[in-house]
Amino acid sequence: MVDISIIIPTFNRLWALPRAVESCRSDGCTVEVIVVDDGSTDGTWGWLQERKDVVSIHQANWGKDWAVATGMAAARGTYVRYLDSDDWLKPGANEEQFAQARQTNADIVVAGYEDYFEGSDRTELHPWMDCDDFIAQQLGEVSFSHYSAFMFRREFVADIPHRQEFALRDDRLFVLEAAIKGPRLAVYGKPAFVHRHHRQERLQRTAGFKKDLADWTTIEVYRKVVGLLELAGELSPRRKRAAVAQIWPVVRTLAKTQPEVAAAAAEWIFKLDPAFVPPVRKSIRWAYDRLGFRVTERLIGTLTFFRRPPLSGPPA
Numbered sequence: 634m635v636d637i638s639i640i641i642p643t644f645n646r647l648w649a650l651p652r653a654v655e656s657c658r659s660d661g662c663t664v665e666v667i668v669v670d671d672g673s674t675d676g677t678w679g680w681l682q683e684r685k686d687v688v689s690i691h692q693a694n695w696g697k698d699w700a701v702a703t704g705m706a707a708a709r710g711t712y713v714r715y716l717d718s719d720d721w722l723k724p725g726a727n728e729e730q731f732a733q734a735r736q737t738n739a740d741i742v743v744a745g746y747e748d749y750f751e752g753s754d755r756t757e758l759h760p761w762m763d764c765d766d767f768i769a770q771q772l773g774e775v776s777f778s779h780y781s782a783f784m785f786r787r788e789f790v791a792d793i794p795h796r797q798e799f800a801l802r803d804d805r806l807f808v809l810e811a812a813i814k815g816p817r818l819a820v821y822g823k824p825a826f827v828h829r830h831h832r833q834e835r836l837q838r839t840a841g842f843k844k845d846l847a848d849w850t851t852i853e854v855y856r857k858v859v860g861l862l863e864l865a866g867e868l869s870p871r872r873k874r875a876a877v878a879q880i881w882p883v884v885r886t887l888a889k890t891q892p893e894v895a896a897a898a899a900e901w902i903f904k905l906d907p908a909f910v911p912p913v914r915k916s917i918r919w920a921y922d923r924l925g926f927r928v929t930e931r932l933i934g935t936l937t938f939f940r941r942p943p944l945s946g947p948p949a
Contacts, residue, residue, distance in 0.1 A: 634663065634711075635663050635664070635665050635709040635710040635711070636662040636663045636664065636710055636711055636712065636731050637659070637662060637663070637664045637665070637710045637711070637712045637713070637714065637727055637731055637784065638664075638665050638667055638704075638708035638709060638710030638712070638713045638714075638787065639657045639664060639665070639666050639667065639713070639714050639715075639716055639722075639727075640667050640669070640701055640704035640705065640708065640713065640714070640715050640716070641653055641654065641657075641666065641667065641668045641669070641704075641715075641716050641717070641718050642669050642671055642697045642700030642701055642704065642717070642718065643668060643669065643670055643671065643673065643677060643700075643718035644670075644671040644672065644673050644677075644694065644697075644700075645673045645674060645675045645677065646673075646675075646677070646718040646719055646833075647673070647675045647676055647677045647680055648675075648833075649718055649719040649829070649831075649833075650668070650677060650680070650718045651680075652721050653716055653717070653718045653719065653720060653721050654666055654668065654684070654687060655721075656716075656721035656722040656723075656724075657716070657722060657727065659727040659728045660728065661727075661728025661729075661731070661732070662727060662728045662731045662732075663710075664710075664727055665688055665708070665709060665710060666686070666687045666688065667687075667688040667690065667704045667707055667708060668681055668684075668687055668688070668689055668690070668718070669690045669691075669692060669700040669701070669703050669704045670689065670690065670691045670692070671692060671693075671694050671695065671696065671697070671699075671700045672691075672692065672693050672694030672695075678691055688707060690703055690704065690707060696797070696800060697795070697800070697803070698794070698795040698796065698797045698800055698803055699797070701715060701795045702794060702795065705787075705791070708787060710787055711786065711787060712731060712734055712742075712784045712785060712786055712787060713784075713785050713786075713787045713790070714781065714783065714784050714785065715780065715781055715804070716781050716826070717781065719829050719831065719833070720781060720826065720827060720828050720829050721826070721827050721829070722825065722826055722827070723747070723823065723824055723825055723826060723827060725823075726744070726782075726821070726823070726825040726826065727784075729821065729823070730742040730744065730784045730819075730821050730825060731784065733819045733821060734784060734786070734819060736819075737817065737819040738817060739786070739816070739817050739818060739819035740785070740786045740789040740811075740814075740816035740817045740818070741783055741784070741785050741786070741789070741811060741816045741817075741818055741819075742783065742784040742818075742819045742820075742821055743761060743778060743782070743783050743818055743819070743820055743821065744761055744778065744782040744783065744820070744821035744822075744823065744824065744825035744826070745758070745759050745760040745761040745778055745782060745823070745824045745825070746759050746778060746779045746781070746782040746824050746825060746826045746827065746828055747759065747824045747826070747827045747828070748827075748828050748830060749827050749828065749829050749830065750830045751829060751830060751831040751832070752831075752832075756827075758824060759776060759778065759779070759824070760824070761778055761820055761821070761822070762775045762776045762778075763820070766869075766871060766872070767812050767816070767818060768809075768812045768813060768862070768867070768872055769869075769871050769872050769875045770812075770875075771808055771809050771812045772809070772855070772858070772872055772875035772876045772879060773875050773876070773878060773879030773880075774871070774874075774875035774878075777808070779826060779828060780804045780805075780807065780808045781826045781828070782821075782824070782825040782826040783808070783825075784825075785811065786816075789811070789814065789816060790807075790811055793807055793810045793811055793814075795807055799850055799853065799854055799857075800850075801843075801846060801847045801850045801851075802847065802850045802851050802854050805851070805854055806854045806857065806858070809854070809858045810858075810861075813858070813861055813862065813865070813867070845887060845890050845891055848883050848886055848887040849887065849891070849894060851880070851883050852880060852883060852884065852887070852898045855876050855879070855880045856901065858876070859873075859876055859905065870906075873905055873906045874906060874909075876905070877902050877905060877906045877909050880898070880902065881902060881909075881911065881912070884898045884899050884902065885930070888926075888930040888934075889930075889934055892927055892930060892931055892934075893927070895926075895927075895930065896925075896926050896927035896930075899926040899927075900926070917929060917933070920932070
């Protein structure tokens with residue numbers, strides 16, 4: 634009997650993987666560590682072959698979502714958790730969260746987490762914030778924590794894949810879909826996981842076209858979830874407000890480079906919550922009313938451009 638399966642997708646992170654794997658060790662419960670090597674070329678597979686206590690799976694480089702799906706197919710634990718190979722779990726998190734899960738028969742054991750900033754060794758605590766509406770919380774009403782700090786009953790999430798079409802925000806959609814299912818929750822009162830900030834490549838770190846794609850994906854995640862809630866008759870005004878407040882800054886950021894896409898998203902927001910008052914200056918709200926979102930944001934972008942300092946000093 635396996636208590637917890639921990640799925641670690643990895644690609645060329647041998648510099649960090651050993652710590653992630655070691656952090657999964659637990660004395661108080663039975664843990665299987667499943668590492669899915671997504672076609673690494675840095676010696677990861679050779680290192681894994683020497684770890685007889687790790688379930689090692691090799692696949693071609695199809696990306697994180699397929700790696701997680703491969704790991705889930707192999708998992709045997711009553712509970713499952715997901716860990717990036719450059720992060721790690723806090724000591725005691727596995728056994729203590731599992732003990733809570735057994736005691737409460739929870740579908741999800743939630744927890745806070747820590748940020749660790751490599752180079753300065755600075756840490757920042759993000760404690761779990763209690764909220765009486767788990768869906769509203771995960772939509773952004775209050776801090777929704779990080780899904781690697783959570784432990785999920787495997788049977789409860791077995792039908793929720795990490796969806797490739799939302800790959801840059803797949804974990805956010807995953808938790809929102811789990812929330813919609815109405816899980817029994819237990820709250821672990823300590824940080825369960827450490828999220829490492831570093832200068833190496835990371836899926837969440839985007840710029841240029843990828844940044845636009847990440848913002849668009851975030852908007853699409855919220856549109857999908859709002860649609861699911863509306864279909865189920867569970868889209869309360871509170872949940873609408875949470876979704877709109879969370880997505881509005883993303884829409885404004887996207888307007889700088891993709892005005893048409895952002896304008897369509899803004900129109901969706903105003904239709905979803907007609908009472909929404911954008912948190913901007915009164916003059917900008919006035920312009921939204923008179924000129925529309927698209928024209929207003931284009932004018933703001935033009936003014937911002939002309940206010941930029943010159944790239945070089947005046948001629949000698």
